[in-house]
Amino acid sequence: xxLFTPMNEPSTINNQxxxxxxxxxxxxxxxxxxxxxxxxxxxxxxxxxxxxxxxVAFEGTLWRTLxxxxxxxxxLTNEYVEGRRRRYIAPFRLYITxxxxxxxxxxxxxxGKRPQLFEVSKPPPATSPSSEITPPSPPAKKSxxxxxxxxxxxxxxxxxxxxxxxxxxxxxxxxxxxxRPRIKAWKENPAAESRHMIERAGxxxxxxxxLMVPVFAMLTALAYRSRRRYYGExxxxxxxxxxxxxILFTLATPLSKSLSDLAFFIAxxxxxxxxxxxxxGRRWFTVLRSAFIHLSYFICLVIGxxxxxxxxxxx
Numbered sequence: 473x474x475l476f477t478p479m480n481e482p483s484t485i486n487n488q489x490x491x492x493x494x495x496x497x498x499x500x501x502x503x504x505x506x507x508x509x510x511x512x513x514x515x516x517x518x519x520x521x522x523x524x525x526x527x528v529a530f531e532g533t534l535w536r537t538l539x540x541x542x543x544x545x546x547x548l549t550n551e552y553v554e555g556r557r558r559r560y561i562a563p564f565r566l567y568i569t570x571x572x573x574x575x576x577x578x579x580x581x582x583x584g585k586r587p588q589l590f591e592v593s594k595p596p597p598a599t600s601p602s603s604e605i606t607p608p609s610p611p612a613k614k615s616x617x618x619x620x621x622x623x624x625x626x627x628x629x630x631x632x633x634x635x636x637x638x639x640x641x642x643x644x645x646x647x648x649x650x651x652r653p654r655i656k657a658w659k660e661n662p663a664a665e666s667r668h669m670i671e672r673a674g675x676x677x678x679x680x681x682x683l684m685v686p687v688f689a690m691l692t693a694l695a696y697r698s699r700r701r702y703y704g705e706x707x708x709x710x711x712x713x714x715x716x717x718x719i720l721f722t723l724a725t726p727l728s729k730s731l732s733d734l735a736f737f738i739a740x741x742x743x744x745x746x747x748x749x750x751x752x753g754r755r756w757f758t759v760l761r762s763a764f765i766h767l768s769y770f771i772c773l774v775i776g777x778x779x780x781x782x783x784x785x786x787x
Contacts, residue, residue, distance in 0.1 A: 537561045541716055545742050546749030549709045563711035567685070570718040575678050577722055654785055672784050680780055684773065685710050691768050695761040696751045709750055713743050740766060 488497045491511055495504035502509065537560045540548040551560060561569070658665045689710035693703055717739050724735035744762040748755065 533559060533561050537566060538719075541566075541712060542719065544749075545716075545746035546709075549705075549712050549746070549750050552708050553705055563708045563715075567682075567711045567715045567718075570715045570722070571678060571681065574718040574722045578725070651786070669784050672787075676780070676784075680776065681714075684769075684776060685714055687772050687776075688714065688765070688769055691765045691772075692747075695765050699751055701751075709746070713746055716742055 488509070489495065490497055490502040490505060490507060490509070492507040493502065493505040495502055497509045500509055501507065537548065540551065540560070548560060551557070552563065686707065689703065689706040692709060693701070693706040696706075720735050720739055720742075721732070724731040740762070743766070744759060747762055747765075748758045751758075753761075
């Protein structure tokens with residue numbers, strides 16, 4: 473008894489069931505789940521086309537989407553909010569596409585153009601065996617008026633990066649488990665630890681950037697709270713704006729530092745115009761709101777970068 477026709481043999485569509493959900497087929501696609509009625513093993517060209525169109529968003533709608541995104545700030549968000557969505561790439565999918573290209577190019581840059589997170593100083597030259605060695609001087613006696621060393625109970629770090637704390641406390645347990653091994657590793661091989669930290673930052677940075685998109689949307693919603701719009705609309709705006717940022721810095725960063733500086737001001741101007749065309753309002757109020765959003769977002773980026781750096785150091 474044959475339950476399924478071979479996948480490489482075409483079959484009639486009428487009176488057949490969808491192989492995905494079992495619903496009756498009445499056309500080229502299933503009316504219930506949307507899968508194609510005739511399923512066959514894909515060729516190499518079909519596989520590549522499916523991968524590119526579904527994961528990289530490289531299709532006809534891409535150029536229409538990029539036209540609005542690049543040359544009409546805020547228009548793409550307005551189109552989405554007003555319900556004209558099928559003709560454009562979805563906001564999250566667009567963000568994933570351009571951020572993927574940005575970080576792919578970033579990883580392809582050489583060390584001279586890639587931004588350095590840490591500068592590791594070269595170790596001092598070793599002294600020759602014939603150099604004169606002076607014996608260490610005896611420690612000076614403490615006077616009665618000299619302040620006493622802090623009592624154990626709080627973590628103290630001296631010049632040799634040795635941390636002292638009272639044994640048995642939760643603070644000391646955390647220091648022994650997380651901090652001391654990392655400090656020891658940095659003291660033994662700072663160059664290797666620096667390279668490891670930079671590699672970790674490059675791998676994890678896309679996820680951190682994605683986590684900052686809802687923060688930008690929250691700041692936009694806070695600045696325009698009187699508009700009483702849904703948070704989802706602000707999230708769509710954030711995806712579109714930051715997609716433009718990725719495209720802009722993808723084009724500017726590999727060329728020269730002066731273009732990167734210019735791109736920063738272009739991004740500020742673009743976001744301000746997009747705010748005006750999306751949320752409307754008086755221009756001066758839009759400028760003030762834009763300044764509030766960007767300044768607050770910068771503070772959030774600094775805090776996030778500090779937390780991210782601490783996470784990289786401890787792990």
